[in-house]
Amino acid sequence: MKAAVIVTPGQISVESVPDPTPGPRDVVVQVAGSGICGTDLHIMDGEFAPAYPIVPGHEFAGTVAAVGRDVTEVRVGDPVAVDPSLHCMECYQCRRGRGNLCERWNAIGVTVSGGAAEYALAPVRNCVTLPESVAPADAALIEPLSCAVRGFDVLPRRLADHYLIYGAGTMGLMMMELAKRCGAATVSMVDLNADRLATAVQLGCTASAASAEELDRPRGWDVVIDCTGVQAAIEDGLGRVAPAGTFLQFGVSEYRTRAGIEPYRIYNKEITVTGSMAVLHSFERAGDLFTAGVIDPQVFISHRFPLDRYAEAMAQFRAGIGRKIQITG
Ligand SMILES: NC(=O)c1ccc[n+]([C@@H]2O[C@H](COP(=O)([O-])OP(=O)(O)OC[C@H]3O[C@@H](n4cnc5c(N)ncnc54)[C@H](O)[C@@H]3O)[C@@H](O)[C@H]2O)c1
Ligand SMILES: [Zn+2]
Ligand SMILES: [Zn+2]
Structure with a gap:
């Protein structure tokens, strides 16, 4: 498949990479939309210290393309939005209900391959099924909204x-x-x-x-x-x-x-x-708010770029032109 790859800080290219294969409780999502945000610029600039190369894109939604052996909650063809948080559930902070402060914090599109690709891998527990009234590409806005919901929680x-x-x-x-x-x-x-x-x-x-x-x-x-x-x-x-x-x-x-x-x-x-830091038990609620029409995707998403033009999309975001810039699958 094709994916945008930040090879080293400052260097991005769209390349052919191996298709993701789902583990027993994973889902492969065919990406319909993937938003660019400040975090992607930080990764591009060498901050947040993930291992390079990395496929960015932590704000994405799409359609289930394949499921692992033990997945029963979603089926191929279901539209889903993906919570990128990969809290370990085992460390001190996770056990105290503060997974966003996880001592082994990871996130899809930040420390492991994300949604700036044709397909992305996610644990099924990170997927929220979308109603028919929501366009899967628009639903990439649920992730930033879930950060804002976390902000309101504090x-x-x-x-x-x-x-x-x-x-x-x-x-x-x-x-x-x-x-x-x-x-x-x-x-x-x-x-x-x-x-x-x-x-x-x-x-x-x-x-x-x-x-x-x-x-x-x-x-x-x-x-x-x-x-x-x-x-x-x-x-x-x-x-x-x-x-x-x-x-x-x-x-x-x-x-x-x-x-x-x-x-x-x-x-x-x-x-x-x-x-307030990222997402904490706020993704599901952001999905409900999004479905209820709290934010208008027509206003929030100002530009859409095909995956091949990822670098251009990122440069435009950095220049502060438009609002949410999305990469379409
Ligand atoms: N806490 C979290 O969980 C979380 C989640 C997502 C994003 N963020 C952060 O939130 C911030 C906003 O994200 P965004 O996607 O809207 O970014 P953005 O770059 O699109 O918007 C930032 C805005 O701030 C304005 N600005 C810059 N300097 C200013 C100043 N001195 N006075 C007034 N306005 C000024 C810019 O003109 C711009 O419109 C970023 O720093 C981002 O990294 C935090
Ligand atoms: Zn973001
Ligand atoms: Zn943890």
């Missing part, structure tokens, strides 16, 4: 909170849609990219600006979410959390990034600073 989710979100890329926009569902009084979006803010406006944010300074809210925001990973945004956002409010670090910074905090304000205003 947030207070009070009715009538005021939300401020930095970054109106795929993740910021998903956070915005979830905030609306959580009964937000207002959801304001900050981004330096005017095209991205235009989409936030189209999707019904309360206010949008290139700088939170332009948004008139002297009391601050109850929930501030960073979906940029950028120091300037993080520092600005931390300063805008209202008393008793929460700051969620969702954006992935470079390892070397540091951001200043005001310990006095955190103490004196009882501010919570928290993080």
